[in-house]
Structure formats: C-alpha cells, structure tokens
Amino acid sequence: MTPALSRRRMLSGLGALGVGGLVAADTTLTAANAASTSQVVPFWADHQAGITTPQQDRLTFAAFDVITKDRNELVGLLKTWTAAADAMTKGHQVPGGASDLQAPPSDTGEADGLTPGNLTVTIGFGTSLFDDRFGLAAKKPKALTPLPKLAPENLDPAYTNGDLCIQACADDPQVTFHAVRNLARLGAGIVVLRWMQLGFGRTASTSSAQATPRNLMGFKDGTRNLRAEQTDLIDQNVWVGEETDQAWLRGGSYLVARRIRMYIETWDRDYLADQQNVFGRYKNSGAPLGGSDEFDTPNLGSSDIPDDAHIRLASPEHNGGIHLLRRGYSFTDGTDSTGNLLGGLFFIAFMKDPKQFVTVQKALAADALNEYIQHIGSGLFACPPGVAPGQFWGQGLFT
Helix, strand or coil, X not given: CCHHHHHHHHHHHHHHHHHHHHHHHHHHHHHHHHHHHHCCCCCXXXXXXXXXXCCCCEEEEEEEEEXXXXXXXXXXXXXXXXXXXXXXXXXXXXXXXXXXXXXXXCCCCCCCCCCCCCCEEEEEEEHHHHCCCCCXXXXXXXXXXXXXXXXXXXXXXXXECCCEEEEEEECCHHHHHHHHHHHHHHCECCEEEEEEEEECEECCCCCCCCCCCXXXXXXXXXXXXXXXXXXXXXXHHCCCCCCCCCHHHCCCEEEEEEEEEECHHHHHCCCHHHHHHHHCECCCCCCECCCCCCCCCCCCCCCCCCCCCHHHHCCHHHCCCCCCEECCEEEEEEECCCCCEEEEEEEEEEECCCHHHHHHHHHHHHCHHHHCEEEEEEEEEEECCCCCCCCCCCHHHHC
C-alpha cells in the first residue's frame, strides 16, 4: 500500500465514521427531544399541576416565611416565581436576559441538559400569610384555620407551618431540587426558607395506570386512594367550589402535609401476623384480610379485619364517605442521637376542606399503627387555582 493510498483509505474510513457518528448523534438528539417533549406536564391550566397529575417518583417540598412587609414586593415575587416555574416545567432555564459575566447567572444550572422529568410546581398559602402585613385578613378562607392537636403528634416547630409552600415533584430528584433552589434564590430578601423535605419514593398512586407502591414498612400504600379518572369523587372531595366564602380559591384545593416518623427498628421486630393485623392487609399481595386481591373491597363487617386496623379506621365507610387525595413520599434523614434510623412518611393530601383530614385523623387516634409512628411536622396551605398565560399564582388573592 502506497502512503497516498493508505492516507486516502484512512480519510475515507474517518469520513464513514463521521457520517455514522452524525447519524447516531442525530438519532440521540431526536430521542432526547422526544423524551423532553413527552415529559412536560402543562403548567397553564384551570387547576394547578401536581394535584391530580400522575404522581411522580421524587419530591422536594419547601415552606417559606415572608420577611418583607411590602405587599408590592410579595406580588412581584409571585409573578417572578410563576414565570420561573413555567420555564422549569418545560425543561428551560429560569428566564433572566443575556449573560452578564459580572453578575450571577439567571439559573443555577444543575438541571441543564436534563429532561423535564414531568416536573410540576405547586404553590400554597399558609394561615399565617393572612395577618395584617399585606392586607389579606379579609381574604382568609374560613376553612383555613390551624389544625387542632391530633394524636399521635409531637410537632417540631422547625418542621411546622409557613407563610408559603412549594411542592416540586418530578421523576428526577435533581430536577425537583433545582426548582426549589431557584425559587428560593429568586426570593432572597423577600422570603426565607423555613423548612424543607426531600422525598425519594411515592407512597400513593393518583392514576389508575400506576401500580400501588410500598411504604417503608413494606406494605402497599394508597390502594384505595382517589384516582384522577374518578372525576365525580375528585370534584366532591378535592376541588374547592361554590361552598367557599372566598371566590379567589374556587378551583383550588387545601394541602395538608404531615411529617410522620416510623419507628423502623421496633416495626422490624414485630411478627408478620401482627403487622398484617395492624394494617388490615396481607403484606405480600396487599389484599384486605379475608380477601384475595389487592383491590377487593374490604369486608369491614368481617372479624378478619381487627377493630383497630388502619384500613378500617381510615376507610371512607368509617368516616362518612370522606376521601382524601394522597400524594405522600417516603423520606429518610439519617439517624437520630441513639443511632436509630430517622425516616418515615411525608404525608401529603389534597382536599376541598381541611375538616376532611381532621375527621379521618381523629378516627385514627385508635389506630394500632400509632404504636410505630409519630407525627413530628405539619403544615396546612390553601392552594389557589391554576393560572392562564399572563396571570400569576394567587392573582385573585391580590386583586
């Protein structure tokens, strides 16, 4: 082989590789673009996303205190947050104009190159926001009153309440963290983080297409949860309607968050039969005791299900037909001072009136599960309806 011929063959081979590389790159980009498009949950809608949306796998939840006393600053922040949330749910960076090397970037950048991951960002307003600071006292819904003391609770003030909350859910933990991090950064000087919780595994299904997940106790969780397809029950139990005294909240919902510690080590020493009696379900199949399939209607008239079983006391049949739309997550925060695992359930539920949660939780005061859990954090927030282009979160509250 002559040097010239060898060189031509080499270049020809590189050219072929180059074309193949371009084809592969184009295929990869096309697939990435398709994935990006298919993982976008619409932000502009009649109701906020992140409520009846098929529940994603990851959560970053944050509660904020408003530190400004200027109503206009708060309104300006809500406008900024709305635009930022819209951009991030589409997989875009936070809008902020041209790059300026002498100023911080408009976006922190850790989600750059990631797909949107079905990100939803949901906002809620706490009871404390409706004080004298911003002239909102007359706009406070009568139903938005602090929750009473509910067993079994020993609430840590560091994980309780807040003026505002942000729930960011996605199928990628970095995407949810990026959303809350950027909203917190945009709110500097106007709001300050009060507390935050990460969730690593959903403990409910909000779509009939989703399989029922398991909680940290190993049981299927949320088998009888409301599904988005049950529109009549959703309307009856989740969306605030004409019954409210505040027009700005119609089409919205109330969010109750409870940080529930599970005493894992104690639970792990309990024998299987008792674990099943505590929940009222078989651990393997998820079927109610005495039944054969996970989705069998529990026979609450049967002695198979103990009187203090969780499935009995939490059931709509036991609570006057009350349903909650649950969107909880498992969490872990390492270990406590004794070396025991510190983790459990970050319970989130949406409802049209907080009395729904209070009624069910009072019934659960006799729950056998209380031997193994304790509520250590809490929050109640009024989530406004969705927004249309040109509007901002909670606009009806301020106009």
